Amino acid sequence: MSFTIRFIIILFLSATVIDTQSQNADQIFKAAGSPANPKVAISWNHYNDHGGITEICKKIAAAYPELAKLESIGKSFKGREMWCLTITDFKKGDPEHKPGIYIDGNIHSNEIQGSEFAMYTAWYLTETFKDTKFIQELLADKVFYIVPTINPDGRDSYFHEPNTASTPRSGVIPIDNDRDGMVNEDGYDDLDGDGEILLMRRKSNNGRLRVDPADPRRMIQVGPDEKGTYEMLGLEGKDNDGDGQVNEDGYTFEYDPNRDWGWGWQPNYIQNGAYKYPFSLPENRNVLNFVMKHPNIAAAQSYHNAGGMILRGPGGQEDVGTYNSQDVQVYDAIAKKGEELIPGYRYLVVHKDLYSAYGGELDWFYGGRGIYTYSNELWTPYLMFNKDATRDPQDNASYQFDRFLLFKDAFVDWHEYNHPQYGKIEIGGFKKNFGRAHPGFLLESDAHRNMAFTIYHCYHTPKLQVDTIIEKDLGDGLKEITAVISNQRIMPTHSSQDIKFNIERPDYISITGAKVIAGMIVDNPDLNIAREQKNNPATIEVSNIPGLDEVTVRWIVQGSGKYTITVDSKKGGLSTKSK
């Protein structure tokens, strides 16, 4: 009898195991552009906390050791590792000599989906490598440095503490916001204990709002000749410290990590949100150290939310001249392609289209390091019905979308609560996972489109080639060797900002295996106008190799025999040709 029971149990367990396995490879028909049967199975319709990110990054690195390596670029304030996946074809070339793109997300704690978008990029590149020639060529030439979250403490607090869609924006280093000698003593309060910070409303004979008869969840403003029935009391909370203020000193807005970077930095009394001094936040300093150790980074992408924007600097009006016309041409060419690839997203400039902000990440990457950098503001209400909409509470598109596509999962219905200071109130509103974060079913699609933009951006980092080598016999054992070095992509090896501030060393074009008598840069091959380099003529120093253009160099050498010409550029990579 006991044997039979054991047998049945074993049989039952094995049946359960079989039921939970995914389909076999031969049961799957590949959808174009997606990995059909990925080694690392991930569903891209939810968000992951730092533990989840750690696990996904480790799985990708373990599944594809020849394409992905995982390292920590340092620890956060609370000691969480800041993971970086390096994605390239490690079998082809030295990654540090390949032009690179740096991608991060989640600098603001509540702006979460950048981490998923960044990880999707790492996952997609590794999983499609086998079948996709374009990705193989891309990873032979380029390297991706992907840091899914540069604010892991804030990320976890957003997920695991009661919050709104907009909080916390900052990291979690404690600050006394109201300067009363106490720290974080009066933040939001999850009064009804549902894990959400919602809105508070109260019935009022003189209120200026009423319930929308078409959707009782929605409050609408009454006209000048009407009487309302409700007043709004702000976000869920109470006066915890008896100072007559509600929610005035919580952990949710201590400082702004995106006002901490060392370009155009201003103190807090000028730039609200600045912390102590440039790079005074440990997370940003880790990024600084990483970028300084990787001078091959030519492009960068920082993911924020929300609004559907592809942003470039400058952040401040004073820096308008910093972004000169040659660099703006590069920015425009790549971002206008981005507008095509990501419907609903617009290419904008921070200081004039958004607001002035000093000490931002994208300004440091470009201003301080000469790296072409965008910040994408992910998620736009346009994606709800594929037409223009806003996040304005008076726009009922969000209510319609929640009702008919999310089946009211994003909204907590108004319910009564007895408030210690306000008396009988009602609490309700949209949950924190709606309004700024993508709903699940749109997450993968927009991740893919934004990834495609970063791939285009990375593709257009410089690609150098020793193109043609022309020899001319000068008699008496002398030979003139002229080499044309081309850059086959949009980006120059040095942005104009880089050249202006001597950020990176020049590109070296060198000849080995020949006795060099003279070396020169040829400005005009047709009219034979050249500039001789007196010192070390075997290695010609070129200040820049422009995008979609070429430079010509020339050596006068003695003797014959084989020689090799090499172009070595920090942001443009290596290329050689022998003759």
Added chain:
Amino acid sequence: MAKLTLVNGQTIISGQTNKAIDTIEGYGTKQLTWVIKGNGKVKLDVGSPSTGSKSIDISL
């Protein structure tokens, strides 16, 4: 204007025989280079209407 005169089969590999110089600052200098194949001397004349001219022989 800087004018280089070559003789006896000397040939110029890099540089121009006639090179206009936009300006030379007070107490300033301008450096020009030529790569020439050959032997002997070349003659370099440099001058402008407001400075007069100077001529030197350069041994190769």
